[in-house]
Amino acid sequence: MTNKGTPLVELKDISISFGGIKAVDKVSVDLHPGEVVGLLGHNGAGKSTLIKCLSGAYNAEAGEIFINGEKVIINNPRDARDHNIETIYQTLALADNLDAASNLFLGREIITKSGFLDESTMEAETRKIMARLNPNFKKFDVPVSALSGGQRQSVAIARAVYFDAKILIMDEPTAALGPQESEMVAELIQELKKQGLGIFLIEHDIHNVMKLCDRASVMKNGKLVGTENVANVTEDDILSMIILGKNPKDKD
């Protein structure tokens, strides 16, 4: 079901190196609408670096990015946002001294006719989306530094979801969360999938990958080991790809 039609996103032969070390070496992955693709690998395998080329935080040295079949150039986070690519970073990338609404609209503030920040509309919108994502969230007038890990996470997620993302990048969204909050994120991923979003999910927990992802792309030492349909492989297959860097198909 997943490999038909034009991919929503296609990263082709992406390479980037830091200080002579190839962090990402000719990696190609793609993503279809309504699909969750897991990106796996050890720490330092190059997953986050690869994905930062898509979110505009890094500029790839070589390779091409296609969105809906069209080649695009993404030089900065603003370009990525213009292509409806939203990213939830592992660090959440929140300005701790600002409140939830200010973080949600950071870089895309709602402005009144006279050109000033429309604080109350932004807060009202924030309340609306938070009521949907995390009904227990009540701390709208404190800096996000005063929030719990889960609450901060929901602010970061709200920011990605609010602006009609078509392509969502989630970098270990459940790493800092408790079981209940992780379950909430899992449900959200399912819901977004149904709405036709494509999601890149960087994830360490193999159970989550099996549960949430349609396909899994495994990286090791900056290179792509392989991409497999999750339905066709076992947890062990994926683990061996991560650890040994061997594609299970090669066994045959």
Added chain:
Amino acid sequence: MNDTTSSDNANDKQESLISRFIASTEIDPRLLGMLGALALIWFGFHFYGVIFNNFGAFLTPRNLWNLSVQTSSIGIMATGMVLVIVTRNIDLSVGSMIGVIAMAMGLLQVEYLPQFVGLGHWSIWMIAVVFGLIFGTLIGALHGWLIAYREIPAFIVTLGGLMVWRGMAFLSGGGRTISPVDPTFALLGGGPYGAVGATLSWVIGIVACLGVAYILYSGRQSRIKHDFHLRPMWAEVMLALVGWATIIGSVLLVNSYPWPKGIVRQYGARIGQDLEGSFISHGFAIPVLILAAVGIGMTILMTRTRFGRYVFAIGGNPEAASLAGIDTKWVTMKVFALMGMLTAIASVIASARLNSATNALGILDELYVIAAAVIGGTSLAGGVGKIYGAILGALVMQSLQSGMVLIGFDSAIQRIVVGMVLVFAVYLDIVYNKRVKK
């Protein structure tokens, strides 16, 4: 602190009353702290004078009026320093910039412009001011460019600036004092003629009162529209009354400080009337009005515009700001350019007040400006700061200083006291922050 737990302990009850008061009015507790410190300084110096000199010189219209003028130049720069420090930078060069900008404006209006437009021409002061503002903005932009795009630490760039611009100030005038400045220009520094008089002060006061009422009203309307939590009515009324009382009190104060007899006589002679013995009020000094305008403008900039929002975001988490698509370098450069422009305004006031430009103008000002911002609650770790806090901080610093002059402390002791107060104020702030976090 919990409203629902009933306490039989009187102390607890009182504490919860205060915290409930603060919660209802949404006043920053820091503001109350600063006002308390200010009251302590003012009454302290006054009663020291009453007891030891048989005359309390501090709480007099004359002293408070002078205090307001003295605060203007540091206060204006402190509002800009808030932005600089909020973005995790520092500017050590503002004192030297005052000097070099004042020299440039002084030379322009005293030596160059009269050759072209004639001595005392009406346009001289305007050309000088505009030139000063552009010059200051360019110096600041240069600092900002080196800091943001060449990635040299702000401490180093502005430490270099501190020396370079002071040297330039000396070289540009060959060490001379340029005096007197254009008479209209001199009005910008205050003095009897550089104040707006009783009637205009009342007009300004009433407009300000209406402004306070409008801000409270429109804030409440917008909260009602979005169904947000409202301040209790008593808190709104109280805020309005306090605001009006402060404004009207200031108008009464500046209007109760009359022109000295000599000035009255001189003015009477100039307009051909016998004003002997008449009471002519100073009213608000022009530099104080400039400070007020800058304070309002900077507050709007910081709290109501994207630029201000980005300044705070950069201070809170530079990486997050940049991932959110904010051009952090460009914002940083603009912050320094703005600092340069505000320094130029301060330079206009300082040189106008002195009626001359000297290459020593503004020495050590950078430290008073930084101290004012920090006392006003700007965190050196970045991300936190308030414009009104910095202005109040400047007022605290200036009150200390002029109070010590009034009771006859020499300048060595003044510096010792100011230095200790700065360290103590920051210590209090750290203690306060720790308690809030718990």
